[in-house]
Amino acid sequence: MASRGRPAALAGGLVVAFGVLVLVAMASVALGARSVPLSTVLDALTAPNGSSDHTVIRELRVPRTLLGIGVGAALGLAGALMQSLTRNPLADPGLLGINEGAALGVTLALGLFGLSDPAVYVWFAFGGAALASVVVYALGSSGRSGAGPVRLALAGIAVGMVFTAVASAVLRMDSQTFDRMRFWLTGSLAGQTSDVLLRLAPFMIIGLAVGLLLARPLNMLALGDDAGKALGVAVTRTRVLTAVSVTLLCGSATAAAGPLWFVGLAVPHAVRAVVGQDQRWALPYTMLAAPVLLLAADVAGRLIARPGEVQVGIMCAVVGAPIFILMVRRRRLAAL
Template sequence: MAGDNRAARPALLAAALALLGALCLLSIAVGSRQIPLDEVVRALTGPRDTEVATIVWDVRLPRTVLGVLAGAALGLAGAVMQGLTRNPLADPGLLGVSAGAAFALMLAVAVAGITSLHGYIWFAFAGAVVAGVAVYVLGGLGRGGQTPVKLALAGIAVTFLLESITRGVSLVDPQVLNRYRFWSSGSLAGQNTALIGQVLPFLAVGAVLALSLAPALNNLALGDDVAASLGRRLRLVRAQGAVAVTLLAGAAVAVAGPIVFVGLVVPHAVRAVSGPDQRWLLPLTALVAPCLLLAADIVGRVAARPQEVDVGVVAAFLGAPFFIALVRRRRLAEL
């Protein structure tokens, strides 16, 4: 079976890339106004002075690009977290990045009085980074430095603390509640290319760090002792992984909100068909995860017309059954 997986991996990569391209075109075509695919192609390749071209370039394309970037970031972050902690239930939220972003957003609205997305996105990103650093520091206290269990427990503790404060403040401040409720539902709508360009460098650095971790994650899967005997510096590997996850998940969450299950579900689905080799698992996840997010966004646009269902809600609806099945598996601890 392993040999079959190795032979099929290039084909899987090509198929995932083709599926992503098809979903990108469909994402641009579907919305409150349906645009035929041939008109989408003409709008992308021709002059931009038509009404269709304006819709495509100013509304649909930024939303689609954000879906691709956020999906790839969340998928990569989830795969790295699962490999880093050897915990099959790990997702980007385990490092506290979502809770940190929400807490900083609350401070931006309640204390600084910032209400625009362009203003509080940087608070959210900074909160995600600070929370990730705090989890990494707390997980390194005591003997033995960072371990998968200590990192997970530190992430849970920081998450619960920040979420309790955020929800407490939002209950007594209606303005914070409205902003928090809108952001926490997870949405790709209403973004523009300028905002995407601002977070793109962080996503790029995080992706490079994550993909370069693949050989080390393969060694870590054999256990800390074996990885150390193979020359891996465990603290450095975990630090690099924490930085990668924080940059990827922090930027994605700050822009699109805390979209759940993408970083949990996709690495498992990819692992089932490609095998556990991180050198293939990570790039495949980076292609398949945005497919799931774009598909969820498309479903959200057509499920309740003329209104839209936020992509975070649809992604949770699609991912919850998989999560339940995953928890019920007997060999849950095996990656």
């Protein structure tokens, strides 16, 4: 009976997580430099009258909230996929330099080629994310000890710093591009329109769908490549599809909101502490919990600095950095 009750409890937990996400999304729409009553929010969504509050809600806060949901889900799922595939507890799109690679791609598209359409420069983000993945894995797996967690993390930090330095050099050459991207490079959900969301949403949706479909083969690969093969898993195809999903998720999320750290690192660990290692549950839970964290950080950044705001990238770093330090200090990490 206990084994039958656990799936029901986990399914109920998903419903609760979705409800929490809805509540945080409503708070994101209602709270900001000027707070708006929930009744006004509902009126703006159902019967807009053209007032200033309704215009702000529909044209600024709703797109920002939807973007936060998409970016949070993308980064959270990307981190969970990377940690599962590599069996590396430190795998994270920001920590392994993937977000910085995507950011470099966007910087080159805007600074050198003058491409301002998100549907165009997102391809540069994909290329930068893929390049960073290859370089970090090659550096982290060199030598006799192989691709250990700490080696990959150090390689990712080094590669991310190099990519960030190159992006900074490009921005220094063009003051207009620098002014446009300085907040984006910190990581921000502000200033994006619904058009940006619509252009990038297909890439996020495809990446999320592919990632969720990989839950079963990733469960089997957790036993090792040989055991996975014996259970019928196509190891190479699973790795390729995971890489494609991570690239789509990180590239589109970074193109939309800039490089954000620690969302893909902290949330999967918190989720696995609750639901266990089964990716069939861990992945969808992460996809719901990550945007809760991102939107909550975004709302907190707006409230603590009224009438201005603290960018969500800074808020995520404030939350995620202590978690990262605690993970590195855990004794069992050194034995992985």
